[in-house]
Amino acid sequence: MWAGSGCFRPRERCVRVTGTGEATAAAVEAAWGRVRHNLRLSAGQRLFDRWLKPMVLLSDSDADMVRLGLPSAFMTNWVKSHYADRLLFEFRACLPEIRTVSVETVSTLEPARVLTGESIAPAVPVPGATLLADSPAPAPAAEPVPAQPIGAPGRSQFDPRFTFDRFVAHDSNRVARNAAKLLAEPGVPRFSPLYLHSGTGQGKTHLMHAIGHAFLAANPQATAIYMPAERFMFEFVSAVRARDTHSFKARLRAVDLLMIDDLQFVAGKDATQEECFHTVNAFMDAGKRLVIACDRSPHLLDGVESRLVSRLGAGLVADIKPPALELRHAILARRLAENAAVPVPADVLDLLASRIHGSVRELEGAFNRVVAYAQLIGQPVTMDFAIQTLGEMLQGPKKRITIDDIQRAVSSHFELKQLDLISARRAVAIARPRQIAMYLAKRLTTRSLPEIGRKFGNRDHSTVIHAVKRIESLRGLDGEIDGAVRQLMRQLEGA
Structure with a gap:
């Protein structure tokens, strides 16, 4: 099902400093180049460009702590929440002396505090360093990949991890998965729009990216756009201020597949809802593919015009229910097969599946955390280790209050x-x-x-x-x- 942002992949080789017992500034900077390269490969270009690329290495990092800076508190909190463990794992794979990775907000990112090593390409060996044993030959420097706007109709905007093959199907999500696959098939769409709704972390975004991959694979000349509702609103308001709404409308309505995520964020935004309504109408009248995702069904949308709600409900509405125990076991089994280098006993998988049942994202995050910590400190995964590592996560989700x-x-x-x-x-x-x-x-x-x-x-x-x-x-x-x-x-x- 949903592929968590901390999912581990084979990394490019790193360097380790020998002799001094401390990470020198040169070694940290070289490791940072490697870490950025690995993050881009594992996260995908879209997610990397939006959240991780702006991150810089601060020059006042010390011997056992790496300090990274981001330009806003919002980005800092997001990276801490989703990538804190992964950053530490990546740095320690290159420099075992590193004990902490601190992600901070540095609003101006003063040049005096920022190291210049911004290359995403693989780092070269530094003096006094030895390569990891049995490492392959260094990869050639990667060509820079230009950043692409979220709303650009290209293939690179879709996360390579989110495909139909990696979506674990079960009774709770089978209708949504099958509907998504049908919409991605070539030919005249059988329905449009497709409206997906569920709680957070259940797989809506995964299915939208999977639709994008499958549709463009079957129709190489076609165009598709995925954009969160927040981005839709931002670009529309910018177009209004620039008195160029025609270009905004033309760009969206010219594509063959449009997907808008997290529609609940347009609630109360009258002008944005008006444009969204006309966009939905345009796609339905043209018989083109439209996918909408939201955290609730259309008729439960507060602060959304009734005519837009009516249009959204005119297509196929498919919900994704919280994962049942059987599905949670299947998801963990799939992720274990993808991370075969770290054995995870059956009793630990049972623990995760039974205690973490509110969100697939949380379930996969817990699995990734256990695997990462085991690799970081060189310990086998046991029941006691998992309980100690996960702590409060095993208490289960709090009751949802309305x-x-x-x-x-x-x-x-x-x-x-x-x-x-x-x-x-x-x-x-x-x-x-x-x-x-x-x-x-x-x-x-x-x-x-x-x-x-x-x-x-x-x-x-x-x-x-x-x-x-x-x-x-x-x-x-x-x-x-x-x-x-x-x-x-x-x-x-x-x-």
Whole structure:
């Protein structure tokens, strides 16, 4: 199914420093060139260009810690979340002396702090270094691959790991997988649009990339674009500001296959929804292929125009359910076969499959982490090792809490009607519980401020911000309010 970003592949050979016991600046810089090269191969060009290519090696790295810089906190958090273990693994494969890899936000990336070794090509041996035993001959320097915009209609935008062959099918995802394969077949499409929906990490993006690979393989002269809804919105707004919306519309509508991911992010964006509606209409009228992915079914989209919802539901709607135990075992078996160099006992696989059941991405991430740590410290994978390595991940996912759950709990606690929380009434007996409910919605759900405001009687996001700040302040001053918040949080989280 979904191929996690930490999936390990055969790496180009690295160098190891001998004699001093410390990693010199020259050796770290040479290793950085090799690490970048390996990351590009394993992550794929699109993901590498977007998240990893901007990363630079900072010159004030010391003997046992490598410091990497990124230009924004958002990128830093993403790389830490998805690639912290992989970066350490790659550096230690070249320089065992490295103990820590720190990823930091350096907003200006001052030239004095940044080393100049930006080449992605394989690093050359450095003085005082010996090659790993039984390593193949050095690969020739790779030709630079130009970065390609996310919205460009080329083949390189599709991740090479996300194919139909690597998607593990089961009853929970078979309809979505079969529909995706049908849409990718040559000839007149049997349906369009294809609307895929599921929780995060279940395989929607994997299927979209697989469609792109299969469609372009069967139709070499065809064009396809994959873009997240956030990118659609950004490019559309940029075109509006540049007074060049014609070029934006023409570029999208000229392709044979268009795929838009994470559609939930257009909620509340009226102008973007308008353009999205016309784009969907254009593809349906032309009988061309359109794929939409979202975290919920069309009729559950809050803040999205009804006419767009109607259009999205006019094609084939296919959901992907959370993976059953049998599927989780099958996914781990497939990944184990791809990483045969590190034996993982059956009882450890059983542990992962039974404890991590909310997301395929989390399941594969846990497997990759166990394998990586075993390679890093040279220990065999055992049950105790897996438990120690994964820690809190084995507690399983937390209960998913909705705003409706919060409103029911708060109204019951304060003996109100649920309608009171979304009404315009401003009496303190209602306004304070409403603020508590908004505070809990911000703390316990992933909904945005505008989404929360809409669920409380179409209130503005600034009202939600005020409520959150007010309750945070009152919790430190009023023991009764703090106690009520704590009790509600325990009740909602099932503690």
